[in-house]
Amino acid sequence: MKNIIGIVGSGRRNSNSKRILEYTLKTLNSLGANVEMINILDLNISGCAECNECQKMGECIVEDDLTPLYEQFLNADAIIISTPVYFYSLPGQIKSMIDRFQALWARRYILKIEPKRHGIGGLISIAGSSGKKVFDGVILPVKYFFDVQGKELFEPLLFRNYDGEPENIPDDFLAKIDIWTDEFYKKTYKPDS
Numbered sequence: 001m002k003n004i005i006g007i008v009g010s011g012r013r014n015s016n017s018k019r020i021l022e023y024t025l026k027t028l029n030s031l032g033a034n035v036e037m038i039n040i041l042d043l044n045i046s047g048c049a050e051c052n053e054c055q056k057m058g059e060c061i062v063e064d065d066l067t068p069l070y071e072q073f074l075n076a077d078a079i080i081i082s083t084p085v086y087f088y089s090l091p092g093q094i095k096s097m098i099d100r101f102q103a104l105w106a107r108r109y110i111l112k113i114e115p116k117r118h119g120i121g122g123l124i125s126i127a128g129s130s131g132k133k134v135f136d137g138v139i140l141p142v143k144y145f146f147d148v149q150g151k152e153l154f155e156p157l158l159f160r161n162y163d164g165e166p167e168n169i170p171d172d173f174l175a176k177i178d179i180w181t182d183e184f185y186k187k188t189y190k191p192d193s
């Protein structure tokens with residue numbers, strides 16, 4: 001059975017990102033995956049202090065709610081981040097988590113320790129505007145957050161022009177999620193690399 005972890009990145013509790021991720025994980029579970037959802041708002045995670053201690057052992061010396069999650073993420077077959085766009089980027093809380101994965105960047109690219117397993121990463125993002133470049137500042141950090149864990153970013157699922165409430169998410173969004181989720185699940189069995 002595949003293990004898939006989803007992370008909600010929104011700064012608000014009842015968020016579009018959470019509703020969409022719940023919907024996605026429910027489908028993945030019905031397809032046969034073991035799923036777990038983590039909300040960034042439940043975690044106390046400080047930012048990277050750039051002490052560079054991680055370059056010695058490939059581990060972050062800061063101890064907080066992220067500490068046990070490194071191994072959990074590395075062992076997952078797939079991870080999905082579901083996040084709104086804040087100022088053309090990710091909300092600060094989830095960006096802090098991503099920055100702390102510098103420890104895994106050091107592990108892979110300085111200490112040359114390859115992740116024991118490879119997998120895929122999913123990105124679902126939602127923005128209030130319809131700007132062409134509105135997701136640019138989200139996609140690259142997430143792509144490299146996955147890369148340091150040996151996970152390849154799957155085609156992101158992006159929703160523009162939605163500032164509404166989670167309860168009113170349009171049906172056509174849900175239809176797109178269904179198609180994406182199906183493809184994503186198949187990919188957990190056939191990673192490219």
Ligand SMILES: Cc1cc2nc3c(=O)[nH]c(=O)nc-3n(C[C@H](O)[C@H](O)[C@H](O)COP(=O)(O)O)c2cc1C
Pocket residue numbers: 010011012014015016017018083084085086087088089126127128129130131134162163164
């Ligand atoms: C602090 C903040 C910054 C935002 N910045 C942007 C932005 O740069 N571009 C955009 O299109 N929408 C922006 N939005 C709108 C949200 O991305 C949008 O309302 C989204 O649907 C919220 O999703 P959520 O319910 O998962 O938090 C911003 C919202 C907030 C609260």
